[in-house]
Amino acid sequence: QQQVKQSPQSLIVQKGGISIINCAYENTAFDYFPWYQQFPGKGPALLIAIRPDVSEKKEGRFTISFNKSAKQFSLHIMDSQPGDSATYFCAASLGKGGGSQGNLIFGKGTKLSVKP
Amino acid sequence: EPEVTQTPSHQVTQMGQEVILRCVPISNHLYFYWYRQILGQKVEFLVSFYNNEISEKSEIFDDQFSVERPDGSNFTLKIRSTKLEDSAMYFCASTEGGGPYYEQYFGPGTRLTVT
Numbered sequence: 001q002q003q004v005k006q007s008p009q010s011l012i013v014q015k016g017g018i019s020i021i022n023c024a025y026e027n028t029a030f031d032y033f034p035w036y037q038q039f040p041g042k043g044p045a046l047l048i049a050i051r052p053d054v055s056e057k058k059e060g061r062f063t064i065s066f067n068k069s070a071k072q073f074s075l076h077i078m079d080s081q082p083g084d085s086a087t088y089f090c091a092a093s094l095g096k097g098g099g100s101q102g103n104l105i106f107g108k109g110t111k112l113s114v115k116p
Numbered sequence: 117e118p119e120v121t122q123t124p125s126h127q128v129t130q131m132g133q134e135v136i137l138r139c140v141p142i143s144n145h146l147y148f149y150w151y152r153q154i155l156g157q158k159v160e161f162l163v164s165f166y167n168n169e170i171s172e173k174s175e176i177f178d179d180q181f182s183v184e185r186p187d188g189s190n191f192t193l194k195i196r197s198t199k200l201e202d203s204a205m206y207f208c209a210s211t212e213g214g215g216p217y218y219e220q221y222f223g224p225g226t227r228l229t230v231t
Binding site: 032044106107 | 120147149151157158159160161164172174207209211214215216217218219220221222223224225
């Protein structure tokens with residue numbers, strides 16, 4: 001119930017291509033879905049986030065697509081660049097109504113490599 | 117740009133020893149978190165802390181763990197008697213507000229190795 005399932009585990013994309021990472025959840029009380037980017041030796045950093053009242057959010061080359069009925073959300077990286085090579089984590093958090101203090105439940109991560 | 121800092125970057129300890137991991141959150145932030153990441157696995161929530169009290173803790177955060185804000189800047193995680201399975205990367209995070217919609221800023225982590 002508290003899990004977030006992420007796929008694929010690793011992804012290789014050519015420069016300029018589209019990277020797509022998928023996540024699924026079970027708990028319908030989740031109310032906030034961020035994506036974090038992590039470079040080696042660094043902590044995770046927030047990339048983009050969405051709430052379930054919208055189906056899509058775009059920031060630059062990064063887009064979250066959200067399907068509430070399917071309980072799935074995905075990250076799309078357009079025009080992928082070698083500098084995007086990192087590990088990406090989806091996460092979920094209960095809303096304030098669920099008494100959450102903001103703790104994040106993470107997926108297992110996807111290691112993205114963008115080849116020049 | 118303000119950032120969360122953590123010390124040490126790498127700590128090696130023997131099983132059964134006590135360790136203290138230190139974090140300096142961003143100065144105007146009020147909510148603090150510890151997460152851990154076992155090598156090759158997902159990041160897992162340990163505990164959240166606000167107003168000098170634990171707000172929420174996971175099943176992982178048992179009696180061997182404790183957190184403290186000993187002064188106005190530091191936030192510490194103590195593991196009383198380390199076990200081999202405590203070997204992981206430990207991340208501190210902070211936010212300016214409570215609840216799920218505030219961005220959590222993560223530190224670079226402390227790699228704990230228990231031998």
